[in-house]
Amino acid sequence: MTKDEINKYLMALNEELKNLNIIGEIYLIGGAVMCVALNARVSTKDVDAIFEPKSIIAKLADKIAEEYDLNRNWLNDAAKGYLSTEAAFDIYLELSNLKIFTAAPEYILAMKCMSMRLGESEDISDIKFLIRYLNINDLNTVILILEKYYPNKQIPPRTIYALEEIFEDIYPKR
Numbered sequence: 575m576t577k578d579e580i581n582k583y584l585m586a587l588n589e590e591l592k593n594l595n596i597i598g599e600i601y602l603i604g605g606a607v608m609c610v611a612l613n614a615r616v617s618t619k620d621v622d623a624i625f626e627p628k629s630i631i632a633k634l635a636d637k638i639a640e641e642y643d644l645n646r647n648w649l650n651d652a653a654k655g656y657l658s659t660e661a662a663f664d665i666y667l668e669l670s671n672l673k674i675f676t677a678a679p680e681y682i683l684a685m686k687c688m689s690m691r692l693g694e695s696e697d698i699s700d701i702k703f704l705i706r707y708l709n710i711n712d713l714n715t716v717i718l719i720l721e722k723y724y725p726n727k728q729i730p731p732r733t734i735y736a737l738e739e740i741f742e743d744i745y746p747k748r
Contacts, residue, residue: 591671
C-alpha cells in the first residue's frame, strides 16, 4: 500500500465511524509510519497500528477490506508486542471522527531495532534511514534511545550486533 492508498483507506474508515457517530483513534507503527509520515519508502504491505475502539474499528476495517478488495489484515495490531510504556506519538491527521497518530521518529527507531528481523532488507533499510534522519552518528546514541523506551535487559544482543554492522555500513572506517 502506498501513502495515498493508506490515506484513502483511513479516510474511508473515518466516514464509517462518522456514519456510526463514533470517535476513534489510530496509532500507526511500523512500515506505515515509514511510508506516510517519513516518506522513507513508497509502500508497505500492511498497516500496523493500535486502535480504539478496537472491536468497532476492526469490524469497519474488514468492511473496507471487502469494499476495496484488500487483504483482511490490511489494518492489524500484530506489532503490539513491541509497544513501550514510554511510547511517543505525533499527530498525523485529525479527521471528523478519527484521530491518527504516528510513532515519533526516535520511538519508531527503537521499535524497529527491537523487532528487527535479520535478513529483512526493509527492517535494515528503515533503521539506516532513521539513523540518518535523526542525524545519529554513533552506536551509543541508538542504545540510549533504545533504553529510553525499553529496559536494557530486554534489548536482545543480536540487536546490538546488527546495529554495529549497520554503523560500519553507514560510516565505514577510512
